Structure formats: C-alpha cells, structure tokens
Amino acid sequence: MPSIRVPSALRSFTGGASDIEVTATTVRDALAELDRRHPGIAAKVLDNGTVKPFIRIFVGPDDIGGLSGLETKLAERDEVAIVPAIAGGRDTPDPAPGPADA
C-alpha cells in the first residue's frame, strides 16, 4: 500500500514514526487518513485545503504540482513525501527530538 514519509519536524504527531502506510488512493485522501490517525498533522501541511506555501509534496521523485496536485492518484507502492522549507538550526549542541513549528 502507499506510504507517507513524514518529515522529522512533524514526527511528534506520529509518535516518532517516519513512514505511515495508508489505504487512500489520492494524495488528498492520504493526508486526510493521516490526520484521522494522527490528529493535527494536516493543519501543519494544508491551509484551507491547499498546500501551504513553504511545504511541497512529492509522489516518488515528482512534485505533485506537476501531476494532478492533491488529486494525484496513488499506486500500490507510491511514497508520498512531505518536504518543508528549512532554514537552519543554531546553537543547540544536542537537538532534542520534538516538534518544530512546521
């Protein structure tokens, strides 16, 4: 089944899990399924039903913007990757695992 690759900044929502398998057949439904199982995570990715401007979503190596957006169909082994913009970390020698703002 398809899976969603959760960026480290959002793994506080998934209990630290990096890959979540889903049964959905579109990216939009996959995110909804992810949010049902890990409430709150979709609000970090979507804003009024569209992807936030500092986040991109890929299916395999391809940006969904060049496919069918959130309606992009998922095949059995597709991997959906959520990729947020990052700037950089500062002055924390041992970064604690946990949520960032994204």
Next chain:
Amino acid sequence: MTTLRATIAGAGGLGGPIAIALGTAGVELVIADHDRVELSNLHRQIQFTSVDLGQPKAARLAGVVVARGGTARGVVTRWTPETADELAGDADVVIDASDDPATKFAVADWAVANGRCYVIAAALRYGGNAMAGAPGAACYRCLFEDPAEAPSCADAGVLGPVVGAIGGVAAAVALALARGDRSLAGALLVFDDLRIAADPRIVRFAPRAGCPACARAPISPMATPIRVAESS
C-alpha cells in the same frame, strides 16, 4: 584552464565546509557574513577555534581557506539585494549557507535575475537539503513560495556533523554547476535523517506559473526544459 569563482553567503556551520572544499579545489571565493565567532558556534563550526572568538566569521574563514592554499576574500556584511552585486558580480556560482529564510530567497532571487547557478543549503536537527539552481530551471521560489510564511527554526538546533555532511554535498553540487553540469538543476536533494541513512531523496519540481522570480529571469524556465538525472 579557467578559474572558477564562487560567492558563499554565510561562514558558519555550512559555510565552513563549503568554503574549505571549494577553496582547496581551486575555486576563488568571496565569503560574506556579518557575524562574529561565539563560543556556542564551535561545536558545529569547526573551522573556528577558541582563538577566533569575537572575530568576524567571514575574515576568519577566508583566512582558513588561504592557509590551505586557496584564494578567498572575507566580507563582513550580510547578503542583501543591496550588497549582492558587489559580492557576486563575477561569480560563476553562488551558494546560500545562511540560517535564515530571507537570505535564502535573496540569494536565489538574485541568481535567477542575473542568470547564475546557485545552491541553497540548509540543515536542521539531523538532516538537511540542498537545492541546485541554474538558468532555465525551476527556481527556489518556484519550490517554496514565501519566506514570510516559513516557520522559525532558530531554536530547533542542529547536530554538528550534519552541517559538515550537508556542506560537503552543497560544495560538490556547486562545483558541478560551476563546471557546466546541469544534471541536478531544479532538483532538491533531501537528507531526512543522517543518523539513519546518508542517501538523499532527489525530488524534482516544475516551474511554478506566476513565479515572480522567474518573471525577472533572463531565461524563462518555461521555455528551456532541463533534463535532470534519474533519482536514486
């Protein structure tokens, strides 16, 4: 053989390994950073030692490159739209090694508008990414639209070895771009967690219709499709 020139925005954890790698490869460097070395920097900015505390990072990093036989000039300033021309007017490639979104977009926007190759590097916690940009390819603003919307990462921290790894990748990509290899242009190399896996996910993205940066580009990304390498 033509001497290659690069400008690096940021002389910290990413800028250090990028500058040393490119400088010792024979690339002439301009290194820009407004900041000074602090004790809290030393765990990940290993180009500096306690002797450098209080000194301008740009000048000290340039000194490190020169001591290794390279050619580098440190400029104690931020990369801004106002300083960009002076810092990178003759650069073959510009590299963002800063830790703030506004500088990343400023570097990318200037490079796009001036038809230069560029690399935007970032590291956070245990991973990071590097985006390769070149004339005719989708740009950083095509990828992430607005720095004002990006979350603050200032207190998230980064593991020291991570910046060395991401900096090395950024230097390699920059060198390839400067030498004319466009195989990664318009692609983002994502290192999710270097404690677990060192292989990047290479993702591609398309030019975004209405991108204001691309509208100022001398070469339209819509008119010049770029062939990119197969992802690993």
